[in-house]
Amino acid sequence: MNHTTAIIIITVIISLLTWQNRTLMGRLIFNPISVNKFKQYDRFITHGFIHADGMHLLFNMFTLYFFGRVIEHFYINKFGSLGFVLFYVLAIIVAIIPTYLKHQNNPRYFSLGASGGVSAVLFAFILFSPWQTLYFFGILPIPAIIFAALYTAYSIYAESRSAGNTNHLAHLFGAAFGVVATIIIEPSLIMYFIKALLSPRF
Numbered sequence: 001m002n003h004t005t006a007i008i009i010i011t012v013i014i015s016l017l018t019w020q021n022r023t024l025m026g027r028l029i030f031n032p033i034s035v036n037k038f039k040q041y042d043r044f045i046t047h048g049f050i051h052a053d054g055m056h057l058l059f060n061m062f063t064l065y066f067f068g069r070v071i072e073h074f075y076i077n078k079f080g081s082l083g084f085v086l087f088y089v090l091a092i093i094v095a096i097i098p099t100y101l102k103h104q105n106n107p108r109y110f111s112l113g114a115s116g117g118v119s120a121v122l123f124a125f126i127l128f129s130p131w132q133t134l135y136f137f138g139i140l141p142i143p144a145i146i147f148a149a150l151y152t153a154y155s156i157y158a159e160s161r162s163a164g165n166t167n168h169l170a171h172l173f174g175a176a177f178g179v180v181a182t183i184i185i186e187p188s189l190i191m192y193f194i195k196a197l198l199s200p201r202f
Helices: 003-020 022-028 032-038 043-049 054-079 083-103 115-128 144-161 168-185 189-197
Strands: 133-136 140-143
Touching: 003 022, 003 043, 003 054, 003 083, 022 043, 032 043, 032 083, 043 083, 054 083, 054 115, 054 168, 083 115, 083 168, 115 144, 115 168, 115 189, 133 144, 140 144, 144 168, 168 189
Parallel strands: none
Antiparallel strands: 133 140
16 A cells, blocks of 8 residues: 555544544644643644545545655655655644744634645645646646646635635645755756746646
8 A cells, every 4th residue: 555545544534533523623633722732742743634524635635646646656766665754744744834823822723634735745746747637626627837826826815815714824835845845855856847847738
């Protein structure tokens, strides 16, 4: 079993358990006050393995399944068998840090979901295949680089408006981590990406 599939299975199981047990949900969800007051630093990771509902879980795991295996192969080649797991977990942590700094004194703020890690995987994938066709909501075909531009623009706009309950800040920083970390590890990807970008393939 590859690590992408293992992460998906673990995430699905933990999410299902928390839907049946609100106490467990409360212990795993990201809450800055719990981090500060009770030193529950594990919440920087655990929030990435629980989801609000079925659609939230399905969207994240669907995306992770289709793009995770490519990035997993890259990180395993660089760092061994646990390279991708380390990348994914670090992405979840890094993505939530700006949220923590912004809401660290807000006792009513909560955040959950794998979006930070999934965004890192997706945007790292775009470095390798910027013109790969993605299917938005599983239906609408769109080139990966166009999706990335729209995704980033919308996340910035939504975060500035504090729109909805989605943690757009985590999306942005997860995506940034995926790109920056992958380029640091393989700087030649910059030129590869530019060449690929200048040679559109639909």
